[in-house]
Amino acid sequence: MIVVMKRSASEEDIQAMIEHVEALKMKPVVLRGTERTVIAAIGEERFAGAGSLESGPGVDEVLPILAPYKLASRELRAEPTVVKAGSLTVGGANIGVIAGPCSVENEEQICATARGVKAAGATALRGGAFKPRTSPYSFQGLKEEGLKLLAEAREQTGLAIVTEVVAPDDVELVSEYADVLQIGARNMQNYRLLECAGKSTRPVLLKRGPSATVDEWLLAAEYILDAGNPNVMLCERGIRTFEAHTRFTLPLASVPYVQQKTHLPIVIDPSHGTGHTNLVTAMARAAIAAGADGVIVEVHPNPDKAMSDGYQSLNLPQFQEMMRQCGRIAEAMDRELG
Ligand code: PEP
Numbered sequence: 339m340i341v342v343m344k345r346s347a348s349e350e351d352i353q354a355m356i357e358h359v360e361a362l363k364m365k366p367v368v369l370r371g372t373e374r375t376v377i378a379a380i381g382e383e384r385f386a387g388a389g390s391l392e393s394g395p396g397v398d399e400v401l402p403i404l405a406p407y408k409l410a411s412r413e414l415r416a417e418p419t420v421v422k423a424g425s426l427t428v429g430g431a432n433i434g435v436i437a438g439p440c441s442v443e444n445e446e447q448i449c450a451t452a453r454g455v456k457a458a459g460a461t462a463l464r465g466g467a468f469k470p471r472t473s474p475y476s477f478q479g480l481k482e483e484g485l486k487l488l489a490e491a492r493e494q495t496g497l498a499i500v501t502e503v504v505a506p507d508d509v510e511l512v513s514e515y516a517d518v519l520q521i522g523a524r525n526m527q528n529y530r531l532l533e534c535a536g537k538s539t540r541p542v543l544l545k546r547g548p549s550a551t552v553d554e555w556l557l558a559a560e561y562i563l564d565a566g567n568p569n570v571m572l573c574e575r576g577i578r579t580f581e582a583h584t585r586f587t588l589p590l591a592s593v594p595y596v597q598q599k600t601h602l603p604i605v606i607d608p609s610h611g612t613g614h615t616n617l618v619t620a621m622a623r624a625a626i627a628a629g630a631d632g633v634i635v636e637v638h639p640n641p642d643k644a645m646s647d648g649y650q651s652l653n654l655p656q657f658q659e660m661m662r663q664c665g666r667i668a669e670a671m672d673r674e675l676g
């Protein structure tokens with residue numbers, strides 16, 4: 339429920355409405371605009387009498403939030419959310435570019451990649467230290483040692499670090515090193531992890547599960563918002579379909595759909611979304627043309643030697659060329675990479 343207060347509503351009226359909402363066993367979220375204040379009543383709506391809210395002092399109107407996700411919905415907040423983390427800005431006029439290897443492998447690999455992607459115009463460095471792998475026998479990441487190497491790369495380049503956290507117990511540790519917590523596709527519905535990330539002060543990049551609907555994905559974002567973290571970026575990384583020519587199917591219609599339904603920014607991952615190096619640049623261009631607020635791209639100085647996802651990674655010259663092409667599309671969209 340959204341309670342729109344009158345312009346003339348006093349601070350006492352607002353306070354009374356907050357208490358009224360709490361008495362209905364719902365959580366009040368107060369949004370103070372320049373013109374007027376809006377109080378969202380979040381929770382199980384079937385118990386709440388809209389009538390009783392309407393008759394509160396200073397209330398202009400009470401509207402239902404139709405979407406199943408409340409805090410994430412555009413109905414609640416009309417203006418788009420812009421997420422900032424150090425050198426990274428995602429949303430508004432800025433298209434964030436997060437680039438780097440699938441996994442952090444060693445100091446030379448991560449620092450050389452960081453320098454290379456920064457020189458090409460990337461605004462954040464990605465790299466997995468904790469890797470969720472399909473097979474337990476595949477490389478699982480360098481864990482804390484990998485986080486330290488990412489911090490070293492940030493030291494050298496100033497790039498914000500985006501890295502994955504796979505378990506609730508690791509949120510604190512990863513938050514010490516990371517600027518952005520990535521929640522991977524396999525963990526999109528790990529509700530304990532979402533809650534813990536929601537309690538962190540770090541922005542979160544929430545990947546879509548390969549078999550999750552958009553509503554399930556947005557409800558996963560709602561867990562993070564509801565736990566108190568407003569800085570959520572959605573990441574479309576492709577879904578599983580019958581098509582086998584690409585690793586996943588990358589639905590770019592997610593971009594305008596999500597932007598219509600929520601105020602959260604959306605980042606496209608053309609690397610996991612296609613699974614083939616030679617398809618990545620075209621889909622990065624298409625993502626920006628569709629209105630994406632950011633891209634996250636796997637880049638490795640020597641993809642043939644990568645310990646994970648080399649077949650979908652760009653090398654540094656390929657990334658430079660991707661940036662050149664994407665810069666032109668961004669300009670056509672009245673936006674800028676960076
Ligand atoms: C990754 O970013 O390397 C990764 C594991 O992605 P996803 O969770 O989308 O599979």
Ligand code: MN
Pocket residue numbers: 440441610636646647
């Ligand atoms: Mn990967």
